Amino acid sequence: MSVTEKSEIAAAPQRESASARPRWQVMLIRPELMTFVLLIIALIVASSLSPYFLDIAYILDSFTLSAELAMVALVLTIMIIAGEIDLSPASGMALAACTFAYAQQAGVPIPLAVGVGLLTGLAMGLLNGILVIRFQLPSIIVTIGTLIFYRGLAQVIAGDQSIRVPEWFIGINRVLVFGIPVPVLVFVILSVVLGFVLSSTIYGRQIYLIGTNPIAARHAGIRANRIKMSLFLLIGITASIAGMMTASRLGSVRYDIALGGELQMVLMAMLGGTYIFGGRGSILGTFLAAWLLVIVSTGMIVANILPAMQLCVLGVLLIISIIATNFIYSRTQR
Amino acid sequence: MAANSTSSATPLLVSRGISKQFSGVEVLSDVDLDLMPGEIHALLGENGAGKSTFAKILAGVYRPTRGTLTMNGAPVEAYSPIHAQRLGITLIHQEPISFPDLSVAENLVLGHERGSLLGRVHWAGMERRANELMDMLGIRIDVTRPMRGLSIADQQMVEIARALVGDSRLIIMDEPTAPLTPKEVETLFGIARKLRDEGRTIIFISHRLEEVQALCDRATVFRDGNLVDTVNVADVSDDDIIRLMIGRSLKEYLHKQRTTIGDVALKVENLTLPGVFSDISFDVHKGEIVGVGGLVGAGRTDVARALFGVEPAATGKIHVNGSEVAIGDPSTAIDLGLAFVPEDRAVAGIFSSLSVEKNISAAVPGKITSGGIIRRALEHAVASDSVKKLRIRLASLQQPIGELSGGNQQKAILARWLLTDPSVLILDEPTRGIDIGVKAEFYDMIGELAAGGRAILLISSELPELLALCDRVLVMSEGRLTANFDRSEATQESIMQAAVPRSADQEVAA
Numbered sequence: 001m002s003v004t005e006k007s008e009i010a011a012a013p014q015r016e017s018a019s020a021r022p023r024w025q026v027m028l029i030r031p032e033l034m035t036f037v038l039l040i041i042a043l044i045v046a047s048s049l050s051p052y053f054l055d056i057a058y059i060l061d062s063f064t065l066s067a068e069l070a071m072v073a074l075v076l077t078i079m080i081i082a083g084e085i086d087l088s089p090a091s092g093m094a095l096a097a098c099t100f101a102y103a104q105q106a107g108v109p110i111p112l113a114v115g116v117g118l119l120t121g122l123a124m125g126l127l128n129g130i131l132v133i134r135f136q137l138p139s140i141i142v143t144i145g146t147l148i149f150y151r152g153l154a155q156v157i158a159g160d161q162s163i164r165v166p167e168w169f170i171g172i173n174r175v176l177v178f179g180i181p182v183p184v185l186v187f188v189i190l191s192v193v194l195g196f197v198l199s200s201t202i203y204g205r206q207i208y209l210i211g212t213n214p215i216a217a218r219h220a221g222i223r224a225n226r227i228k229m230s231l232f233l234l235i236g237i238t239a240s241i242a243g244m245m246t247a248s249r250l251g252s253v254r255y256d257i258a259l260g261g262e263l264q265m266v267l268m269a270m271l272g273g274t275y276i277f278g279g280r281g282s283i284l285g286t287f288l289a290a291w292l293l294v295i296v297s298t299g300m301i302v303a304n305i306l307p308a309m310q311l312c313v314l315g316v317l318l319i320i321s322i323i324a325t326n327f328i329y330s331r332t333q334r
Numbered sequence: 335m336a337a338n339s340t341s342s343a344t345p346l347l348v349s350r351g352i353s354k355q356f357s358g359v360e361v362l363s364d365v366d367l368d369l370m371p372g373e374i375h376a377l378l379g380e381n382g383a384g385k386s387t388f389a390k391i392l393a394g395v396y397r398p399t400r401g402t403l404t405m406n407g408a409p410v411e412a413y414s415p416i417h418a419q420r421l422g423i424t425l426i427h428q429e430p431i432s433f434p435d436l437s438v439a440e441n442l443v444l445g446h447e448r449g450s451l452l453g454r455v456h457w458a459g460m461e462r463r464a465n466e467l468m469d470m471l472g473i474r475i476d477v478t479r480p481m482r483g484l485s486i487a488d489q490q491m492v493e494i495a496r497a498l499v500g501d502s503r504l505i506i507m508d509e510p511t512a513p514l515t516p517k518e519v520e521t522l523f524g525i526a527r528k529l530r531d532e533g534r535t536i537i538f539i540s541h542r543l544e545e546v547q548a549l550c551d552r553a554t555v556f557r558d559g560n561l562v563d564t565v566n567v568a569d570v571s572d573d574d575i576i577r578l579m580i581g582r583s584l585k586e587y588l589h590k591q592r593t594t595i596g597d598v599a600l601k602v603e604n605l606t607l608p609g610v611f612s613d614i615s616f617d618v619h620k621g622e623i624v625g626v627g628g629l630v631g632a633g634r635t636d637v638a639r640a641l642f643g644v645e646p647a648a649t650g651k652i653h654v655n656g657s658e659v660a661i662g663d664p665s666t667a668i669d670l671g672l673a674f675v676p677e678d679r680a681v682a683g684i685f686s687s688l689s690v691e692k693n694i695s696a697a698v699p700g701k702i703t704s705g706g707i708i709r710r711a712l713e714h715a716v717a718s719d720s721v722k723k724l725r726i727r728l729a730s731l732q733q734p735i736g737e738l739s740g741g742n743q744q745k746a747i748l749a750r751w752l753l754t755d756p757s758v759l760i761l762d763e764p765t766r767g768i769d770i771g772v773k774a775e776f777y778d779m780i781g782e783l784a785a786g787g788r789a790i791l792l793i794s795s796e797l798p799e800l801l802a803l804c805d806r807v808l809v810m811s812e813g814r815l816t817a818n819f820d821r822s823e824a825t826q827e828s829i830m831q832a833a834v835p836r837s838a839d840q841e842v843a844a
Binding site for chain 1 (some may be wrong): 408427606642644663664665666668669674681682684685686687688692696699702703706707708750
């Protein structure tokens, strides 16, 4: 390029680019910040209600009740960032738990029965993926359909009975490693792994690209369908693991395990600042939101707030989080 | 400023010191302009020069930061499109905004109808009024038809007629001719002249200087947010106007570097996608720039999309560097050494909320990772190298690309594709919507890329661009290739001749 004669052009249009925001703003004004602040507030309020909240063991123990849903919410976060959604995994947890329990009751050895549960998870993800990707149907509708379908299948398999699991399989939540209940540990490890994958691998990068602008992503040669299919499989598998962990925690399996759990999963992702229209969000946000939700729910129980009122609080929390997220994104995106 | 014939009359609208800032950046400074009744006044300037901002202030879309507007001696104070419309100022949009399922007549009176008792609509009266307006404009459109299915030209006519319903004194046309055929442009001009002769004022925004010469009485040129000059169109030449717009003449920008033309890089045979394009055959050699001219909707973009696998052709053969290939999706095309800078940057090009860095590296995962893990330092180096090479102006590589100007966004997209080291580069209207200054840089870059042995397919609606840059010019019309001109045969006339749709028998002859 002949540069000499162009210096004039380069200097001329002063308003070519807007000035960048100060770095501290870029760093601080993120949706996770809101989650973090809410978490701190919740901790302060809760510990003033009950000194138990200053006891880490009590918080960890409370968290085991939500750890399974929170695990799935992590994968759901990635799914939403990629521009799709899956509302079926709570039903999927129940279905996988039921196939697992049914198989072991029928005499299949436990490791094989776990395999059956995992395969169920894969199959559920595959079905969702095929419907959304091959048939180009909107994932929100498809997965509402499979939400009902998987729950129904679980009921067909288990009937109205509780299926018991062997004594030694019960109580994963009471096994402590370094003083941490296993479900919580699994959740933390999964957070670290998925957080790394999403933020630092090309796979994660392409998920953001697809979610931000699917057409531009296609033009840039990104194979969105493969990535989305892998996410449906991943969330299916995760749901099946979470389902079997729930079975171990409860000691028996019913078709109504994790009933309505999809709402808590969505709540965690939204509270964590995931943008419902895709392209933005983080694992850290959902990680913090999971803790926030546990502390708020437990805090309300400790404070003897009526169950109906607790639901209201959660609903309001969800709406506030969506408003705040949208507000923050509209500010940071001129 | 040249004296003009209407100077004795009282101005319709007087602008004094009109300025506009967007988030602290001044995009329009101290515009003083008198608009006379009964004149067609062109606003000219590069994109971002301030002419559209000024027009939008007149139409009440933006509120000026400073300055005053006076209409017929009375200050204009409240700014909103509705208020402007009540004052008799109407902005005609380039892509008319209307209600596609309502009839023409309904669209015409919408917002103007006077609700009668119980809000009943007078259908017959409405149609009669609509027909009167159409007659006044001398156009024939069935007013009972729905807007959907009307050509863009007819939709524009309806918008203009709508302005007359409110008896607008000032009608602003923002690039009205861009989507029109030459014949439709003539009709539009006829109507504009008629309205002028009735004493109305028309503001005409266009990039096509020949249209300004043909239609306008006076022209005001903007540059970098300032009003540079207002001239009588009859007194000046195109070159004078260009000099005012860019501060120097266009010839200095357009120069083709001579390159050696090598082997065939891309060969297309009988490419067909039913209903879109058919029987397209051509080739592009290494080091060659082949232009594709034609009207909007001639199928040029569709051929490019087919070549890149976005929407593959149904039949036909594609050869890349000598071997036949099947391109089913863009990732295959990229692996084969193709690159495609699409026409619609916002839809198919940029990831608006993501950083410039991530935008630049989007198509070359292999260059920023090792073992699937992104190496930030590597990515930063790759991106900042591109920014330097293409002289992309930005505040920071971490800045969302949506904050950059159109020209710099386009440079970033080009940078993305140059990183893939393509042997065939398809550019679809690469300079649309970018400043002349940045355009010049693009022309140089395209020339250099060809000189570097790349084959370039350049789709452009700007004839001077095609003529100045290309070694050969293909022309498409209604989904067919109608001409393949050598550099020496291509002229504005010959390209337009081939671009305008003909009846079937003439086509065979061609």
